[in-house]
Amino acid sequence: MVDDNWIDVGPADLTAGELRGLEIGERLVLLACHNDQVSAMDDSCNHAGCLLSGGWIDERKSAVVCPCHEYAFELGSGRNVTFPRLCADQQAFRVRVESGRVMLRLPET
Numbered sequence: 001m002v003d004d005n006w007i008d009v010g011p012a013d014l015t016a017g018e019l020r021g022l023e024i025g026e027r028l029v030l031l032a033c034h035n036d037q038v039s040a041m042d043d044s045c046n047h048a049g050c051l052l053s054g055g056w057i058d059e060r061k062s063a064v065v066c067p068c069h070e071y072a073f074e075l076g077s078g079r080n081v082t083f084p085r086l087c088a089d090q091q092a093f094r095v096r097v098e099s100g101r102v103m104l105r106l107p108e109t
């Protein structure tokens, strides 16, 4: 079955530890490269809207850390792994690398 809901969001040229913010239509999307895996989630932090792409990766938690108040969201799942949990999980998106391109599947808006 052909699945045409995947969109090409650019070359799969992320380097280890890179956080890249993308603007896709109305959405801000974070791509992250960690442990040879590319993952994607909403780039706009659900706590107060700062961009996670301006943050950094916490290796121990495999999470992106928001630069504003340092909440951490697990790469791949978007789960809030901060204690105490003062905000929700980030929305994670399905992503895959195909023929050197990053393909992303966004939910319907």
Ligand code: FES
Pocket: 045, 046, 047, 048, 049, 050, 066, 067, 068, 069, 070, 071
């Ligand atoms: S805006 Fe991200 S932790 Fe507050």
